[in-house]
């Protein structure tokens with residue numbers, strides 16, 4: 001079972017909440033119907049092409065969306081995840097093209113120098129010990145190999161309406177998303193060289209009024225930010241959004257819900273010798 005914990009306010013008291021990926025596995029891929037994030041696939045394919053990598057590992061592979069996207073003849077794809085539920089969904093998708101393993105990022109069950117490319121998409125912030133994962137990635141990579149870490153940059157409060165309406169979500173993200181500078185330090189400390197970072201995808205959406213209620217990202221089970229807050233905090237946020245929409249409709253002054261998020265790729269190389 002893969003469970004991520006987080007703290008949130010409930011009735012004036014801090015309480016511990018969990019994201020249980022086994023429970024949300026069946027619904028997880030709905031996010032890709034709503035937002036296919038094609039630039040992530042393109043960025044990974046460009047790196048893979050440059051490296052000519054034949055053995056590739058995705059850590060925190062979830063439902064196998066990116067494993068399926070990157071599958072190619074003469075390329076061996078491997079996926080590792082801590083959630084059996086997510087892996088079962090992945091199995092149905094990539095059974096013939098990828099080898100899946102149940103395990104933890106902090107303790108990769110592979111021999112040293114097993115892969116030419118290791119990548120992580122939207123998962124690093126879930127790992128309990130991110131630095132330990134980075135040294136594990138360094139260990140399982142071959143000389144000349146590379147690690148790509150793809151995910152959201154630490155967000156600004158005004159960038160996402162979710163932070164404005166759902167108490168605790170901003171604090172949760174601030175605590176779990178490492179800055180580019182911190183990641184660069186961790187990668188260098190683990191022995192990686194030539195650490196590059198670039199924005200590969202920008203989400204810039206505005207939903208006006210009632211349209212926000214169709215956003216898949218305000219469903220509690222679709223978004224880890226919302227899965228990590230209490231039911232009470234979640235329901236309060238939904239009530240606030242409905243009230244803002246009702247006010248806008250009553251006054252004729254439209255209300256806009258913004259999502260301005262950047263997805264960054266950090267690419268770090270293992271020295272040849």
Ligand SMILES: C[S@@+](CC[C@H](N)C(=O)[O-])C[C@H]1O[C@@H](n2cnc3c(N)ncnc32)[C@H](O)[C@@H]1O
Nearest residue numbers: 002021060061062081082083104105121123126
């Ligand atoms: C947001 S999902 C991303 C899945 C996939 N990479 C994608 O982009 O669709 C995060 C995944 O990380 C996995 N995960 C969380 N902690 C983990 C750990 N310590 N080791 C391995 N996987 C972990 C979860 O089970 C989940 O499948």
